[in-house]
Amino acid sequence: MRNAQVETTRDSVGSAEAAGAGPTRRRLAPAERTPQILAAALEEFAERGYAGASMAAVAARAGVTKGLIYHYFPGKADLFKAVVRSCVQPVFSEAERFIAVFEGPKAELLRGLIEFAYARVAAERRERVLFKLIIAEADRFPELAAFYDAEVLSRALPLVRGVLRAGVEAGEFRPEVGDGAGLAPVLMAPATMASIWQMMLGEGRAPDLAAMREAHVDLVLRGLLRPGAPLG
Amino acid sequence: MRNAQVETTRDSVGSAEAAGAGPTRRRLAPAERTPQILAAALEEFAERGYAGASMAAVAARAGVTKGLIYHYFPGKADLFKAVVRSCVQPVFSEAERFIAVFEGPKAELLRGLIEFAYARVAAERRERVLFKLIIAEADRFPELAAFYDAEVLSRALPLVRGVLRAGVEAGEFRPEVGDGAGLAPVLMAPATMASIWQMMLGEGRAPDLAAMREAHVDLVLRGLLRPGAPLG
Amino acid sequence: MRNAQVETTRDSVGSAEAAGAGPTRRRLAPAERTPQILAAALEEFAERGYAGASMAAVAARAGVTKGLIYHYFPGKADLFKAVVRSCVQPVFSEAERFIAVFEGPKAELLRGLIEFAYARVAAERRERVLFKLIIAEADRFPELAAFYDAEVLSRALPLVRGVLRAGVEAGEFRPEVGDGAGLAPVLMAPATMASIWQMMLGEGRAPDLAAMREAHVDLVLRGLLRPGAPLG
Amino acid sequence: MRNAQVETTRDSVGSAEAAGAGPTRRRLAPAERTPQILAAALEEFAERGYAGASMAAVAARAGVTKGLIYHYFPGKADLFKAVVRSCVQPVFSEAERFIAVFEGPKAELLRGLIEFAYARVAAERRERVLFKLIIAEADRFPELAAFYDAEVLSRALPLVRGVLRAGVEAGEFRPEVGDGAGLAPVLMAPATMASIWQMMLGEGRAPDLAAMREAHVDLVLRGLLRPGAPLG
DNA sequence: AATGAATGAGAATTCATTCAT
DNA sequence: AATGAATGAATTCTCATTCAT
Structure with a gap:
């Protein structure tokens, strides 16, 4: 029996009914x-x-x-990884579809991608928080870092590099862009940081999203396009 | 909470004497x-x-x-805040001195600042980890976010905007740059993200620092300078 | 309870299909x-x-x-008892048959029985483990102790005492042996302990089985036979 | 964490006061x-x-x-081992002192040791239970088996063998006893099994302790002494 | 007969914090 | 100033058992 000395964790009676949506x-x-x-x-x-x-x-x-x-x-760690996994998938599907479907100049595609990234930052607080979590826990869960590498960076960077390369081949972008190895992460960083800043500081105090987006698009196109090409 | 894989008991009888190496x-x-x-x-x-x-x-x-x-x-939370506070002082002094002392074209100053930022990323792991902590804990400690705003962002952004404005006034940069409100955070973001990536993935798997730096400098200068100005 | 070092989760979703090798x-x-x-x-x-x-x-x-x-x-306890019950049958049949069939001096019969006991110790790990379980759980399951009494001790002791009495009657053993009430358990104990030691310590560290058997037989025969009787 | 906000209901009167003896x-x-x-x-x-x-x-x-x-x-396992350790020490000290102090024929010393062993079985239920536990848990805690080997068997067997050897050297015991390697565990076993049987079956149903002791002493002395030596 | 989703009551363990010394 | 014994509450995880399907 051993009932007398029981200390009962008894977590939150009745919370089930109230808490969950269902x-x-x-x-x-x-x-x-x-x-x-x-x-x-x-x-x-x-x-x-x-x-x-x-x-x-x-x-x-x-x-x-x-x-x-x-x-x-099986445990907390696995649950955490499952959560992360379940959240990261749909973003890329969307971006990949966007690229696949797009027709028109590569400069416009790039602009579209950048705007897509900023748009996601504006919506979906959940996701950004998750990204924060990955950052925060990465070195206690080496698999998590590996996972981020495999499922996020290693999918996103080639996407961007593909667009850059296509633009160079199409004669839109300056040939010095090359394969975009250094440039791709530079292009991704501002929207990502914008997300982090928003998350940390809230809409009020974080750098303005729209202003960053405009400046970003402008800088990138001016920096990439061959001299004389129109900005779109 | 300390996960299951922990095998050391840190607090058992008699261990105190042995514990601190000091x-x-x-x-x-x-x-x-x-x-x-x-x-x-x-x-x-x-x-x-x-x-x-x-x-x-x-x-x-x-x-x-x-x-x-x-x-x-008084407690764990206070200790944490005291730690953060004690750590973020000296970085900006250095950057500010660099700008104050610099003589030469603004484009070169900007290049110098960017390179300075990437250099810091390469050194000082401790600092980056702290930055990670601020990110991770910001919404449990609102003062922490405020602190980051006050001591980091609100010092760094004006620094960059100052340089941009000076470059426009000097006729080096395109006038559309304006006061740099949107652009400053875009310029800061890549080095910051580089830091985070390095921290998460290690030197091996993170995007290459030197390649990013080169692509970053190149993109920025091409994007900012008036058409026809030399890249330096 | 299952300790911390356990790493397999035996019951997670989908494992059922894979679990049983059968x-x-x-x-x-x-x-x-x-x-x-x-x-x-x-x-x-x-x-x-x-x-x-x-x-x-x-x-x-x-x-x-x-x-x-x-x-x-109906439950775990019942399952346990059913297991024990199903396992302890066949040992005694063998010993009883051995005694019934034996012809020759009682001293030789006793030697044969002792050697039979040590032989069983060497074989059949499963059985010994069960014996351990009975010991370990006896006072949580009083029926188990009763079962051990009824099915093991109360069968084995009379067997030995029968041999002793027969030896005394035949004039082989010293008459002081009497009905063997005290002696029978003393004779049974060494082989039983040998089993326990083997189980606990493994063949390497446990007292040597053959050496015990020899010493045991020797001691018993010298201690029991009338002075002057040959040792066989 | 989730700790700070707790306000501690601080009732919990009594359990400590009531529960322990102290x-x-x-x-x-x-x-x-x-x-x-x-x-x-x-x-x-x-x-x-x-x-x-x-x-x-x-x-x-x-x-x-x-x-x-x-x-x-540090944990349950360590507590268990500490308990075992704390119980096993004093028994041996006593036995060792007994041997060291004893003066008189070795046969008497051996009789004394055997009687000491049975006496311990009669008293101190606690200890016997602990021995049961060691048996029961030995193969889940290999250290426990090692511990039993080191602290019990490896101390007890040499003790007995020392007495045997001394008896042989003194000309009391038959020279065939030799170094007692096989005999020592045989001599130890009956008292040990008596302990286990008492524990499992209780005084009522277990083999009678006094009868075993008498038969054991008698068997051993008759089996060991040189022919013609008095039994004491 | 058989499954496996779901429960609830503990289990071991950790830890921030208090306080007598 | 400094210690470390002691607390108490929460935390992760386990498991016998029930029951709808």
Whole structure:
């Protein structure tokens, strides 16, 4: 028995009903439960960081018990990685589709990509927070850094370099741009930093997004286009 | 929280004597103890993040006992803020001096500043880690964001804008640059992101620093200089 | 409880399919399922002890799901008792047959029995482990102690005492041996302890089995035979 | 973290006062706390086995909080080993003193040792339970087996062999006894098994201790002494 | 007969913090 | 000023068991 001295963690009675969005409590197919848990975990991680997040809180947000979380994910670290993974996928699909579909001068494509990046920064606070988390936890989770490398940088940079190369080949961009190895990260950085600044300082105090976007596009096109080409 | 893989127990009986490598044990004036504790705390926070850091570990690194930490700082949060505060002073003095002393075309000054920024990225890991910490903890410690705003951004951006404005006035830069409000953060971002990437991925996998620097300088100068002006 | 060093999660989503090496999955008659589960449970209990064993692991070893275990056994305790019960039958039949069949001096019969006991120690690790389990769990499961009494001790001791009495009656053993009430357990103990030591320490570090057997036989015969009787 | 905001309900009256035997609650010197905790742990482990024991219950028995247990011992496993260690020491000291001090024929010394062993079995249930635990947990804690080897067997066997050798040298025992390598464990086994049987079956059903002792002494002396020597 | 989603009650352990010495 | 014993609450994770399917 051993009941007398029990100290009862008893996390937040009744919170299940109130906390999670859903009316859940009943058996659900994994295909429904998994995203529900992932969403709850994203919220919790985003708000409190990795170490600060608690599995109990994730469970409460999802409206299930801690045990169930462990039924679906081996542990906190795996849950975290699953969350990250589930968030990063759709961004790239979108960007890749954008590039594939685009018709017109490469300069316009590049402008479009930059504007797409700034647009994402403006929307989707969630995602940016996740990016912060990856930064913050990268050296405690070497796999996370590897993951960021594999799923973000190593997908994004070639995308940009592809556009640069295409522009050079089309005779739009100055040939010195070459394969864009050094330039691609320079082009990506401002929108990324804009995201971080927004996240840290809020819209009020962070550098103005629209102004950065304009200056960025302007600088890039002037810097890349052959002398005499029109800015679009 | 300290994950499962931790195998050292830092706080068991008798370990105190052995713990700190340092020679301390004697009564010390606050003026000496304080920096000692701050240094230890910087190490610990840098390695493990805010939530991951433990007061016991800070004490052990400092070669004192937990109790003493509380003698000097009201709590963990205050200790953290004190650490950050004590660390971000000297960088700007250097940049400001560089600008003040510089003689020659503004384009060269700008190039010098950019190169200075990349140089700092290459050195001083400690600093970058602190920057990471500020990012990671900013929304749990609003004062931290305010501090970053006041002591970093609000000092760095005007510096850059000053140079841009001077270049426009000197007739070196295109007049459309204006007051540089949008452009300054765009110029700062790549070196900053380079720092973050280096920190996350290490020298091996992060985008190459030298290549970024060259591409960055090249892009900026081509994008800013009046048509026909020499690149230097 | 399962300690910290455990690294496999045995129960996460989707693992069920992969878990059991066995081919089962189909509906089976109870007569086939029961021994399958008992075998799996024996392995698990033997390896991890009662408290350390997990129903999930038993299920996995048996290639079925936890639910099914509960279909066949009311709970963990019952499963454990069923395992023990199913395992201790055949040893005694053999010893009893040996005695019944034997012809020759009782001293030789006793020597034969002792050697039989040591021989069993050398073989059959499984059995010894079960004996260990009975010892370990006896006072949490009083029926288990009763079972050991009834099925092991109360069968073995009379066997030995029968031989002793027969030897006294035959004039081989000193009459002081009497009914062997005190002596029988003394005679049984060394082989039993040899088993325990082997189990705990392995063949390398445990007292040497052959040396014990020789010394044991020698001591017993010298101690029991009438003065002047040959040792055989 | 998630710690600062807690306001501590601070009720929890009584549990400490009521639970442990002691009146403790105040600061105590480690020299006093340690044995208190060890005693509590011995009780708990003895009653519930290693896996079945709970740190919370140990703490409650000791009248302290779980945290304090971890202040004194790195973890459950270490606590267990400390308990074992603290129980095994005094037995041997006693036996060693007994041998060192003894004067008279070696046969009498051996009889004395055997009787000492049975006497310990009769007293001190605690100790026997601990021995059971060592057996039960030995193969989950290889160090425990090693410990048993080092601290028990490797001390006890030489003790016995020393007496045997001395008896041979004194011309009391038959020279065939030799160095007692095989014989020593055979001599130790019955008292040890008597302990195990007592523990498992209780005084009522286990083989009678006094009868075993008499038969054991008798068998050993008759088996060892030179023909014609008096039994004492 | 069989599955596996879901629960709930602990388990070990960690840690910021307090306070007697 | 400094120690370190002691607390108490939270944290991650485990597991026997139930039950809808």
